[in-house]
Amino acid sequence: MEPAEINISNRKPVDKSEVVVDIDHIAKSFGSKEVLKDINLQLKRGENVVVLGKSGQGKSVTIQCIVGLLTPDSGTVKVFGDDVAQMNDTELKELRTKIGFLFQSGALYDSMTVRENMEFPLTRIKKMTDQQEIDQLVEEVLDGVGLAEAIDKMPSDLSGGMRKRAGLARTLIMKPEIMLYDEPTTGLDPITSREISELILHMQKKYKTSSIIITHDMECAKITADRVVIMDNGKYIAEGTYDELQQSDDDFIRSFFNQTK
Numbered sequence: 001m002e003p004a005e006i007n008i009s010n011r012k013p014v015d016k017s018e019v020v021v022d023i024d025h026i027a028k029s030f031g032s033k034e035v036l037k038d039i040n041l042q043l044k045r046g047e048n049v050v051v052l053g054k055s056g057q058g059k060s061v062t063i064q065c066i067v068g069l070l071t072p073d074s075g076t077v078k079v080f081g082d083d084v085a086q087m088n089d090t091e092l093k094e095l096r097t098k099i100g101f102l103f104q105s106g107a108l109y110d111s112m113t114v115r116e117n118m119e120f121p122l123t124r125i126k127k128m129t130d131q132q133e134i135d136q137l138v139e140e141v142l143d144g145v146g147l148a149e150a151i152d153k154m155p156s157d158l159s160g161g162m163r164k165r166a167g168l169a170r171t172l173i174m175k176p177e178i179m180l181y182d183e184p185t186t187g188l189d190p191i192t193s194r195e196i197s198e199l200i201l202h203m204q205k206k207y208k209t210s211s212i213i214i215t216h217d218m219e220c221a222k223i224t225a226d227r228v229v230i231m232d233n234g235k236y237i238a239e240g241t242y243d244e245l246q247q248s249d250d251d252f253i254r255s256f257f258n259q260t261k
């Protein structure tokens with residue numbers, strides 16, 4: 001059954017100067033398949049927005065449009081006020097240094113220790129050479145995610161939750177202004193999932209990042225979200241705080257909140 005469309009037009013106007021990601025009526029098809037029909041989303045500075053939606057609704061495609069890996073067929077995506085589709089390779093590279101990703105796997109290099117994994121983006125991307133400065137940043141970031149003791153371990157010696165923390169640390173060491181989390185708690189047990197969600201919240205406060213968090217984990221949404229948007233059939237159909245949406249009169253919206261993990 002098609003969900004009822006929810007009126008989201010009466011939301012408060014957003015102060016544009018605070019908007020770091022502005023997705024304006026984007027559409028994207030692959031062949032005859034219309035994946036995104038009309039997506040609008042504004043991410044404000046320092047805000048955590050959680051995107052909920054059933055599988056295959058185009059959440060990852062939306063993220064790829066933000067970093068310029070895909071170009072929308074119509075509509076615009078502006079990051080820090082600049083249209084991503086108009087950026088040249090140098091500008092895209094520069095943009096991506098300001099955006100951190102955390103994917104499901106955590107994406108560590110298995111042949112490097114935790115310390116070497118942290119050093120890698122500093123020496124390869126930031127071209128840092130001062131070893132003392134590098135050591136200080138690595139120790140600080142690992143301490144922040146509770147992995148100070150694991151600094152000389154190999155990724156294969158870490159639990160799933162520790163790997164996820166290390167992946168997060170490796171992203172945060174670049175001090176991104178925007179974080180994109182794609183299913184950050186998938187595959188983790190409930191206790192570790194909660195720890196990662198709390199860490200995402202803690203990191204938002206500590207580094208003042210703006211984040212988009214794609215998840216199916218409602219506890220993660222509850223812990224991390226300042227605002228939740230629900231995506232269905234290529235459109236954003238509802239938006240509000242976790243509590244507002246949980247109390248919605250719409251059965252489809254409430255169905256997200258009634259699921260067990």
Ligand SMILES: Nc1ncnc2c1ncn2[C@@H]1O[C@H](COP(=O)(O)OP(=O)(O)OP(=O)(O)O)[C@@H](O)[C@H]1O
Nearest residue numbers: 030033035053054055056057058059060061062214
């Ligand atoms: N590069 C591409 N070429 C063709 N089709 C694609 C491409 N990228 C995504 N799609 C299609 O777009 C649809 C949405 O994919 P997407 O990965 O964004 O969904 P999702 O909402 O993130 O799902 P999930 O929650 O399962 O990760 C899928 O049907 C997918 O096959």
